Amino acid sequence: MLSKMNEYDVKINSKVLRKGDFLLIPGPCAIEADYQAFEIAELIKNNNISFYRGGIYKPRTSPYTFQGIGDKGLDVLRHIRSKYGLIICSEIMDVRQIDKCADSIDIIQVGARNMQNYSLLKELGKIKKAILLKRGFCSTVDEWILSSEYIRSGGNENIIFCERGIRTFENSTRNTLDLSSVIVLKERTSLPVIVDPSHASGNRKYVIALSKAAISVGADGLLIDVYKNPDSALVDGKQSLDFDLFKNMLFEISKMLVLMNKKIV
Ligand code: PEP
Ligand code: MN
Numbered sequence: 001m002l003s004k005m006n007e008y009d010v011k012i013n014s015k016v017l018r019k020g021d022f023l024l025i026p027g028p029c030a031i032e033a034d035y036q037a038f039e040i041a042e043l044i045k046n047n048n049i050s051f052y053r054g055g056i057y058k059p060r061t062s063p064y065t066f067q068g069i070g071d072k073g074l075d076v077l078r079h080i081r082s083k084y085g086l087i088i089c090s091e092i093m094d095v096r097q098i099d100k101c102a103d104s105i106d107i108i109q110v111g112a113r114n115m116q117n118y119s120l121l122k123e124l125g126k127i128k129k130a131i132l133l134k135r136g137f138c139s140t141v142d143e144w145i146l147s148s149e150y151i152r153s154g155g156n157e158n159i160i161f162c163e164r165g166i167r168t169f170e171n172s173t174r175n176t177l178d179l180s181s182v183i184v185l186k187e188r189t190s191l192p193v194i195v196d197p198s199h200a201s202g203n204r205k206y207v208i209a210l211s212k213a214a215i216s217v218g219a220d221g222l223l224i225d226v227y228k229n230p231d232s233a234l235v236d237g238k239q240s241l242d243f244d245l246f247k248n249m250l251f252e253i254s255k256m257l258v259l260m261n262k263k264i265v
Pocket of ligand 1: 029055059091110111112113134164199
């Protein structure tokens with residue numbers, strides 16, 4: 001029997017997350033086509049990683065840009081889960097998508113723009129699926145914790161926080177990655193905290209260094225945008241690693257994780 005001290009109160013499907021487990025969740029920011037999604041799934045599977053991120057409902061700042069493939073993507077995600085055995089993390093934006101995604105998505109992502117969508121958070125409190133709660137880009141850590149309470153007080157304790165950078169006056173990166181929040185959240189909650197250096201920096205050049213920095217402050221995982229040909233991606237190509245860079249990243253972080261006594265699960 002594991003002692004509770006070694007566990008988070010978080011389950012992904014039936015898997016209990018243990019302290020020291022490192023959640024590496026790579027994949028395309030947006031799924032554009034099934035073959036593209038499968039190529040990335042193959043890369044992930046071949047590198048013995050268990051999680052896949054893939055956006056199908058995309059919260060875009062402009063209504064005139066690609067909004068994701070939508071409902072059609074649910075079949076693609078289901079296929080990735082069954083063919084490659086990967087655990088699927090994907091964003092929903094609306095309470096009406098909760099039932100639809102029941103057998104396609106294992107970790108429901110609440111994006112930065114929906115961190116304060118309280119009707120969505122309340123509904124997510126009524127289910128048992130793991131929820132990846134991203135930080136709103138203008139939200140304080142206190143507000144972020146209160147958002148998680150909307151889910152937890154409804155009865156769902158399966159919450160993973162994801163720091164994805166905040167808006168500041170600094171414009172050399174897309175957002176400013178607030179790594180202090182990882183330390184503060186780990187002090188104030190007993191939930192896992194992961195980091196998204198892709199959306200934080202907006203630039204693939206910085207993703208590996210920021211990943212290492214996140215591990216240094218004790219992050220429990222990373223959400224990483226990856227495409228085979230990032231420069232032709234419809235969404236967020238500039239911040240996405242190609243397959244070679246992804247393998248470099250894996251090599252670099254693996255060395256650090258050994259030293260930190262953490263293991264990619
Ligand atoms: C994403 O991860 O695809 C995304 C849209 O991120 P964020 O909500 O952090 O902007
Ligand atoms: Mn994105």
